[in-house]
Amino acid sequence: MKNISFIYASFLALLIAGCGNQKSTETSNEESTETSTVIVTQEQFNSSGFALGNMQKQTFPNMVETSGMIDVPPKNKAIITALMGGFVKKTPLLVGDRVKKGQPLITLESQEFVKMQQEYLEVFNQLDFLKAEYDRNKTLFEEKIASQKNYLEAKSNYETFLAKSEGLRKQLQMLNISPKDVEQRIITPEAVIYSPIDGSITKMHVSTGSYVSPSMEILEIVDNEHVHLELTVFEKDILKIKKGQEIQFKIPEASEETFGAEVYLVGTSIEDAQRTIKVHGHLEKEDGGFLPGMFVDAKIMTDTTKAWGLPEEAVFNVEGSSYLLKLISKEGGDLQFERVGVTLGDSYAGHVEITSQEKLNDNDQFLVKGVYDLFGN
Known part of the structure; x- marks a missing residue:
């Protein structure tokens, strides 16, 4: 700003006490004060879009500071495991690949799959005979030709094989092997695992040829x-947290932007070790590129207070101290400002709380727009 001049006026008052010759003086007391002023012409004030403003009573929230991470609901995450052990025959996917519900994920191969199909086929083939024996003995028993023992034995055999057949059928279906194909003597050594949800592959723990046991995690799918938000609140702040309260959060490793959320669920039990409770928050916007596992710093608004405030852009910093430019006079069309040190409180919605007001009152005017052009911070 070429036409903006900075005028720094300083004076030093020395009190000299002593006796004797005027050339032999002794300084007994020294005091110095310094004031800084900034002068802006009316022309520059108008052309640069500067603006004045007064302190106003603003609503500032009381915040509980906490931390946590971005997460997804349990229904949006799937850990893929095998029902039975087998060797990986086919793995066409990589971490980051997008999959649809019902899409093939991995193909396993095992002799156990063949044995189960053989067992099912043997049981299935006996059902017709056992059913006929049961019906025949039932008729003979009702006509009092056959004994009750033969009837009950035939019934037991049939129902036992029927239950075994249904059990094996369900196991085959869980392995995604068609019982109808097995009934047609189409037996396969392979079992395919399909995706239970839409999402992206976030973890892959196997490769072609590796063995998978029933307890082993094969891969993970997450739907973003x-x-x-999954936040951790300490015991001392728990009673302040209620459903519906506003949350402001940042992802410090990724952005300085502040995002909004709302308390949706508050945990009902305290974790003994850390004396904390979990708070579940719903985001205002879910299209911000958030990924599960991102660390967040958050503030939960518990209540509000009224305090004197000014726009954040009215404040500038010099060597770690905060200052305002207070209008002290208008002479000859120029505006003269005095630099006034202040102590700041909380910030909210573009305004900052002014907590030290010894030299200020609500009639004072301050430069609230254009400070950055003068000081560049």
Whole structure:
């Protein structure tokens, strides 16, 4: 700003006490004060879009500071395991690949799959005979030709094989092997695992040829369409947290932007070790590129207070101290400002709380727009 001049006026008052010759003086007391002023012409004030403003009573929230991470609901995450052990025959996917519900994920191969199909086929083939024996003995028993023992034995055999057949059928269906194909003597050594949800592959723990046991995690799928905050609140602040309260959060490793959320669920039990409770928050916007596992710093608004405030852009910093430019006079069309040190409180919605007001009152005017052009911070 070429036409903006900075005038720094300083004076030093020395009190000299002593006796004798005027050339032999002794300084007994020294005091110095310094004031800084900034002068802006009316022309520059108008052309640069500067603006004045007064302190106003603003609503500032009381915040509980906490931390946590971005997470997804349990229904949006799937850990893929095998029902039975087998060797990986086919793995066409990589971490980051997008999959649809019902899409093949991995193909396993095992002799156990063949044995189960053989067992099912043997049981299935006996059902017709056992059913006929049961019906025949039932008729003979009702006509009092056959004994009750033969009837009950035939009934037991049939129902036992029927239950075994149904059990094996369900196991085959869980392995995604068609019982109808087995009934047609089409037996396969392979079992395919399909995706239970839409999402992206976030973990892959196997490769072609590796053995998979029933307890082993094969891969993980996460659907990022709905993410939420999972925050940790300490015991001393628990009673302040209620459903519906506003949350402001940042992702410090990724952005300085502040995002909004709302308390949706508050945990009902305290974790003994850390004396904390979990708070579940729903995001205002879920299209911000958030990924599960991102660390967040958050503030939960518990209540509000009224305090004197000014726009944040009215404040500038010099060597770690905060200052305002207070209008002290208008002479000859120029505006003269005095630099006034202040102590700041909380910030909210573009305004900052002014907590030290010894030299200020609500009639004072301050430069609230254009400070950055003068000081560049």
